Amino acid sequence: xxxxxxxxxxxxxxxxxxxxxxxxxxxxxxxxxxxxxxxxxxxxxxxxxxxxxxxxxxxxxxxxxxxxxxxxxxxxxxxxxxxxxxxxxxxxxxxxxxxxxxxxxxxxxxxxx
Ligand SMILES: [Zn+2]
Numbered sequence: 001x002x003x004x005x006x007x008x009x010x011x012x013x014x015x016x017x018x019x020x021x022x023x024x025x026x027x028x029x030x031x032x033x034x035x036x037x038x039x040x041x042x043x044x045x046x047x048x049x050x051x052x053x054x055x056x057x058x059x060x061x062x063x064x065x066x067x068x069x070x071x072x073x074x075x076x077x078x079x080x081x082x083x084x085x086x087x088x089x090x091x092x093x094x095x096x097x098x099x100x101x102x103x104x105x106x107x108x109x110x111x112x113x
Contacts, residue, residue, distance in 0.1 A: 003039060003040070003044055003047055004047050006039070006105065007043075007044050007047040007048050007051065008047070008051060010029075010031070010048075011048060011052060011055075011057065014026060014029055014057055014107060014110055015055060015056060015057060017110055018110065018112050023056060023112030023113060024056070025056060025057075025060075025112065026056055026057040026060040026110055026111070027113050028060060028062075028063055028111040029060050029062050029063065029109075029110050029111075030063045030065070030107070030108040030111075031044070031062060031063065031106070031107055032065045032067060032104055032106055032108050033067065033104070033105050034066075034069065034101065034103045034104040035066055035067060035069055036102035036103045037102075037103060037104075041062075041064050045062050048060075048062055060110075065108070067101050067102055067104055068101070068102060069081065069082040069099065069101060069103075070082065070099070070102060071087070071089075071098060071100060072098055073089035073091065073096070073097050074094070074096040074097055075089065075092050075094035076092040076094065078090070078091035078092070082102070
């Protein structure tokens with residue numbers, strides 16, 4: 001995934017919603033980013049500033065909620081946080097798991113004026 005492409009689609013979504021709401025200005029954008037996406041807040045902010053220049057969303061504040069990676073063990077059903085690449089279940093030591101959080105990336109809400 002590429003930060004510029006993703007930031008661009010996020011930006012378009014924000015504009016669309018702001019226009020629908022009849023907003024004059026976008027004040028704040030609340031984003032949820034999974035830590036496994038590898039996205040760097042500073043890069044998203046950087047691209048966003050570039051893209052939003054001269055638009056409704058110019059100078060909007062980006063607020064990030066980072067989601068730590070989580071997995072569910074397929075053997076015992078335990079849910080646990082994945083830490084430092086230690087990908088074994090703390091309950092049964094199994095390593096057959098599915099990722100249930102940490103890969104998300106979406107606009108949670110926007111605040112308009
Ligand atoms: Zn387990």
